[in-house]
Amino acid sequence: MPEQPGVAAEPHALLLDEAAVRRAVNRLAHEVVEANGGTEGLVLVGIRRRGATLAERLANAIATFEGTRPDCGALDVTLHRDDFAQRGLRSAPLPSDLPRIDGRSVVLVDDVLYTGRTVRAALDALNDFGRPNVVRLAVLVDRGHRELPIRADMVGKNIPTSPGDDVRVLLEEVDGRDAVLVVSRGGVQ
Amino acid sequence: MSTLAIHNARVIDPGLGRDGIADVVIVDGRISRVGPDEGSAVIDADRIDATGLVVTPGFVDLHTHLREPGFTYKETIRTGTAAAAAGGFTTVCAMPNTNPPLDSRAAIESVLREAETATVRVLPIGCITRGRAGAELAPAGELQAAGAVALSDDGDAVADPSLMRHALEYSTAFGLPISQHCEDPSLVRDGHMHEGWVATRMGLRGRPASAEETMVARDIALAELSGAHLHIAHVSSAGSVALIRAARARGAHVTAEVTPHHLVLTHEEVAFGFGADYTHLRYNTDAKVNPPLREHSDVAALRAALRDGVIEAIATDHAPHARMDKEIEFDVAAAGISGLETAFGLCMTLVTEGDLDLPLLIERLTIGPVRAWQLDRQPGLEGLGTLAPGAVADIAILDPATRWTVEPARFLSMGRNTPLGGRELTGQVVATIAAGRVVHRLESVAAL
Amino acid sequence: MTTETMPSAGAPTSSRPAPAWRHQHILDLDNFGRDEIEAVLDTADSMREILDRRIARVPALRGRTVVNLFYEPSTRTRASFELAGKALGADVISLTAAMSSVQKGESLIDTVRTLRAMRADVIVMRHSSAGAAYLAAEHTDASIINAGDGAHAHPTQALLDLYTMRQHFGDLAGKRVVMVGDISHSRVARSDMWGLTALGARVVVCGPPTLLPRGLRASERPAHAESALPPVTVETDIERAIEGAHIVMALRLQSERQQGGLLPSVGEYARRYQVTAQRLARAHPDHILMHPGPKNEGVEIAADVATGDRSIIEEQVTNGVAVRMALLYLLAGYAPGDVDGGSR
Numbered sequence: 001m002p003e004q005p006g007v008a009a010e011p012h013a014l015l016l017d018e019a020a021v022r023r024a025v026n027r028l029a030h031e032v033v034e035a036n037g038g039t040e041g042l043v044l045v046g047i048r049r050r051g052a053t054l055a056e057r058l059a060n061a062i063a064t065f066e067g068t069r070p071d072c073g074a075l076d077v078t079l080h081r082d083d084f085a086q087r088g089l090r091s092a093p094l095p096s097d098l099p100r101i102d103g104r105s106v107v108l109v110d111d112v113l114y115t116g117r118t119v120r121a122a123l124d125a126l127n128d129f130g131r132p133n134v135v136r137l138a139v140l141v142d143r144g145h146r147e148l149p150i151r152a153d154m155v156g157k158n159i160p161t162s163p164g165d166d167v168r169v170l171l172e173e174v175d176g177r178d179a180v181l182v183v184s185r186g187g188v189q
Numbered sequence: 190m191s192t193l194a195i196h197n198a199r200v201i202d203p204g205l206g207r208d209g210i211a212d213v214v215i216v217d218g219r220i221s222r223v224g225p226d227e228g229s230a231v232i233d234a235d236r237i238d239a240t241g242l243v244v245t246p247g248f249v250d251l252h253t254h255l256r257e258p259g260f261t262y263k264e265t266i267r268t269g270t271a272a273a274a275a276g277g278f279t280t281v282c283a284m285p286n287t288n289p290p291l292d293s294r295a296a297i298e299s300v301l302r303e304a305e306t307a308t309v310r311v312l313p314i315g316c317i318t319r320g321r322a323g324a325e326l327a328p329a330g331e332l333q334a335a336g337a338v339a340l341s342d343d344g345d346a347v348a349d350p351s352l353m354r355h356a357l358e359y360s361t362a363f364g365l366p367i368s369q370h371c372e373d374p375s376l377v378r379d380g381h382m383h384e385g386w387v388a389t390r391m392g393l394r395g396r397p398a399s400a401e402e403t404m405v406a407r408d409i410a411l412a413e414l415s416g417a418h419l420h421i422a423h424v425s426s427a428g429s430v431a432l433i434r435a436a437r438a439r440g441a442h443v444t445a446e447v448t449p450h451h452l453v454l455t456h457e458e459v460a461f462g463f464g465a466d467y468t469h470l471r472y473n474t475d476a477k478v479n480p481p482l483r484e485h486s487d488v489a490a491l492r493a494a495l496r497d498g499v500i501e502a503i504a505t506d507h508a509p510h511a512r513m514d515k516e517i518e519f520d521v522a523a524a525g526i527s528g529l530e531t532a533f534g535l536c537m538t539l540v541t542e543g544d545l546d547l548p549l550l551i552e553r554l555t556i557g558p559v560r561a562w563q564l565d566r567q568p569g570l571e572g573l574g575t576l577a578p579g580a581v582a583d584i585a586i587l588d589p590a591t592r593w594t595v596e597p598a599r600f601l602s603m604g605r606n607t608p609l610g611g612r613e614l615t616g617q618v619v620a621t622i623a624a625g626r627v628v629h630r631l632e633s634v635a636a637l
Numbered sequence: 638m639t640t641e642t643m644p645s646a647g648a649p650t651s652s653r654p655a656p657a658w659r660h661q662h663i664l665d666l667d668n669f670g671r672d673e674i675e676a677v678l679d680t681a682d683s684m685r686e687i688l689d690r691r692i693a694r695v696p697a698l699r700g701r702t703v704v705n706l707f708y709e710p711s712t713r714t715r716a717s718f719e720l721a722g723k724a725l726g727a728d729v730i731s732l733t734a735a736m737s738s739v740q741k742g743e744s745l746i747d748t749v750r751t752l753r754a755m756r757a758d759v760i761v762m763r764h765s766s767a768g769a770a771y772l773a774a775e776h777t778d779a780s781i782i783n784a785g786d787g788a789h790a791h792p793t794q795a796l797l798d799l800y801t802m803r804q805h806f807g808d809l810a811g812k813r814v815v816m817v818g819d820i821s822h823s824r825v826a827r828s829d830m831w832g833l834t835a836l837g838a839r840v841v842v843c844g845p846p847t848l849l850p851r852g853l854r855a856s857e858r859p860a861h862a863e864s865a866l867p868p869v870t871v872e873t874d875i876e877r878a879i880e881g882a883h884i885v886m887a888l889r890l891q892s893e894r895q896q897g898g899l900l901p902s903v904g905e906y907a908r909r910y911q912v913t914a915q916r917l918a919r920a921h922p923d924h925i926l927m928h929p930g931p932k933n934e935g936v937e938i939a940a941d942v943a944t945g946d947r948s949i950i951e952e953q954v955t956n957g958v959a960v961r962m963a964l965l966y967l968l969a970g971y972a973p974g975d976v977d978g979g980s981r
Contacts, residue, residue, distance in 0.1 A: 386851065389851060470771065518764070520767065520787070
């Protein structure tokens with residue numbers, strides 16, 4: 001069974017189209033470099049799966065305007081989540097693949113920031129790989145409804161949602177096209 | 190004078206060659222008359238309407254473990270004989286592997302004393318060897334004088350060939366059958382079930398059929414040497430059947446019994462249970478028994494032997510055990526099946542599957558075992574296994590068509606160790622009469 | 638609102654769809670399908686990465702208790718489970734129940750129930766009686782992992798073997814795997830046969846006739862029971878068995894087999910059945926050599942090949958922890974009728 005039902009039959013609204021996603025990614029790339037004061041010591045660590053894809057895009061974008069491509073890594077947080085007991089085997093863990101992070105400036109990258117639990121798990125997991133000088137958070141979409149004291153340093157787009165909605169980021173590398181959708185889940189409210 | 194009349198039953202009495210609708214009249218605990226309409230003429234009688242039912246002589250079991258003395262946490266003479274009555278048995282031969290074993294006059298007498306108040310008749314079997322140790326002969330003459338009807342070290346074989354030879358020779362002075370548990374100990378060492386593909390699947394050491402067959406062959410040769418009466422207990426393999434068949438054809442005095450479980454179940458029962466699903470393995474200690482359940486081909490050979498008389502008796506090898514003996518690791522669990530209360534229903538499988546007809550099945554449960562051991566020559570047992578006028582009124586009333594589900598928790602035996610729990614059987618013992626007294630009746634049968 | 642067609646296999650948060658898993662216990666591999674074995678091996682890949690981290694510990698099983706209940710001595714398997722449990726953040730308790738044959742059988746069910754009452758979530762059990770883990774599983778709702786039951790099964794070792802073989806060959810379908818030695822008494826061989834045949838390998842077992850259990854040849858089983866044992870080829874000639882083999886596994890020979898009358902002598906066994914360089918020359922050029930250990934060099938395996946470049950015996954030990962982590966993780970996620978839900 002797929003982890004979430006397909007949305008083909010569900011009512012949904014298009015929040016960002018392809019061009020809007022591209023603009024948001026480019027804006028994020030500039031903010032990342034800005035916040036770091038250049039690319040020196042910069043490491044982009046994407047949270048699997050779409051966060052990792054986004055991190056690669058950000059690195060490519062930075063390469064085009066900075067001339068150097070920052071190191072990229074992928075972090076799998078499945079084994080660091082605090083809701084394993086509730087969720088069970090929703091997904092199979094994948095290996096993480098990180099460059100050296102000790103003393104460097106890590107930017108965690110994810111597609112959607114919601115409750116903050118994924119980011120908490122990612123911060124936890126990062127500890128096991130080393131001790132960065134600084135960790136910042138970049139997300140494509142912040143949809144609100146935090147359950148932990150976590151905020152993003154760089155946001156592509158703030159999208160107010162109701163908890164019954166489901167925000168989906170689609171990326172070409174994974175989903176065949178770029179878009180951000182909000183899917184209403186009737187009755188979840 | 191008390192009189193009991195059973196009306197309008199199909200009376201099957203193979204010992205007397207009777208099979209037909211008749212009444213049975215019992216006066217003061219003995220059979221008075223059997224015949225059409227005999228009951229109507231009797232006045233002032235208790236009456237049982239057995240229309241649609243089958244009336245037979247009470248069953249005779251040559252192989253019952255009553256566990257008393259010594260193992261009364263597994264079974265007692267009282268509970269074991271109550272279970273016998275529930276299974277239609279009115280005579281049970283009690284195996285001597287008790288504690289102390291029945292290897293002395295005093296031990297035999299104490300069992301008989303306890304059995305005076307039991308539900309059905311108990312005929313004790315004495316040990317072949319002192320203490321069942323397989324080293325010295327037990328006092329056969331004394332055991333017989335005390336009331337032993339046969340000798341056996343059942344549970345173990347008499348392994349030493351020379352000792353077995355002497356046991357057989359010595360028994361000829363008393364005409365006592367020697368009932369041997371045929372499994373060569375060195376061939377079954379550390380074995381816990383039939384040696385074959387199921388044992389391999391389960392990672393268990395096996396007890397090969399040849400362990401039984403080599404000893405059957407040896408003991409037949411020794412019986413022929415001495416002219417003694419050898420009885421092969423619980424025959425389980427096709428190879429043993431062939432050996433016994435040949436010995437009998439030569440005129441050797443060899444008799445044999447087979448258990449209901451060996452007639453129906455196979456080694457698959459141990460691992461897969463009923464309705465085999467080979468992906469789900471179990472270690473069912475309730476199907477652990479010695480000799481072990483074997484293969485389909487063995488079952489077929491045993492049924493054929495029972496049909497043609499090479500095996501003349503069905504014996505239960507009722508071996509009750511406590512939960513703590515069975516609910517443990519397979520290799521240390523006790524071997525044995527609590528069999529008295531399911532014997533008739535399980536054996537009816539052979540009738541429904543067309544291997545035997547009902548009268549022949551009744552024969553193998555009644556006069557067959559009696560003749561095998563000539564039990565009706567014992568004083569007071571004249572007419573045993575029949576409904577002959579003057580015989581003690583031991584009777585089973587059967588409904589061969591009823592379907593029922595085995596519920597071990599409702600057994601009268603203390604041993605609930607059966608692999609048949611939850612299984613539906615066809616054919617039920619409706620009532621049992623021992624010495625003229627109704628000792629078992631199904632609650633559901635209002636007519637009784 | 639639009640209603641255009643959307644990609645339906647949307648699994649936005651996950652790395653990979655949830656693994657195929659339907660086991661509360663791991664008793665043997667006889668009830669594992671190819672997809673389930675692959676789920677374990679894939680998960681083990683992820684676990685290996687964790688073991689390479691500076692701090693090789695994740696909190697996935699925090700608050701869960703794993704009890705090692707060993708009725709037989711074992712250093713490797715027990716240590717492997719201890720490390721696996723700890724790397725996943727579980728509390729791990731190891732009990733060695735020294736046991737004489739008199740005590741045997743008295744208390745297994747009680748012990749398991751007591752451990753469950755003390756909140757054991759997983760009980761890893763090794764026992765000298767075949768079926769002991771099945772008995773335990775019948776009497777508790779904790780997960781039972783069979784870490785060896787008599788001569789019956791050793792599924793976690795088998796999964797480790799499969800993992801190691803897969804690392805070398807990728808897909809095992811069609812690969813010829815030869816197990817040489819005391820098949821009768823080998824719980825590893827039994828579990829390996831199930832796992833390997835489920836993955837499509839061609840399995841050959843080879844040993845002297847006294848050490849081959851009855852019933853392995855299909856001709857020794859009735860037709861209706863064809864599927865009751867894995868489809869393997871049985872050989873008594875090692876040269877023929879090893880011909881073209883991709884994987885050769887030498888099983889440990891216990892010296893008791895000689896006293897038990899099953900073998901004339903260990904020396905004769907070595908001459909007839911030892912895995913030697915000369916015999917391995919008949920194997921596939923890319924073959925690997927395995928041994929479930931502990932090995933008797935000079936008996937079932939020649940010293941030079943045991944330490945040679947085809948031998949992956951050390952590697953097997955390293956992979957053991959990852960495979961056992963995968964199993965603990967998957968068992969912790971077992972939930973009959975689990976419904977999707979939850980937040981990011």
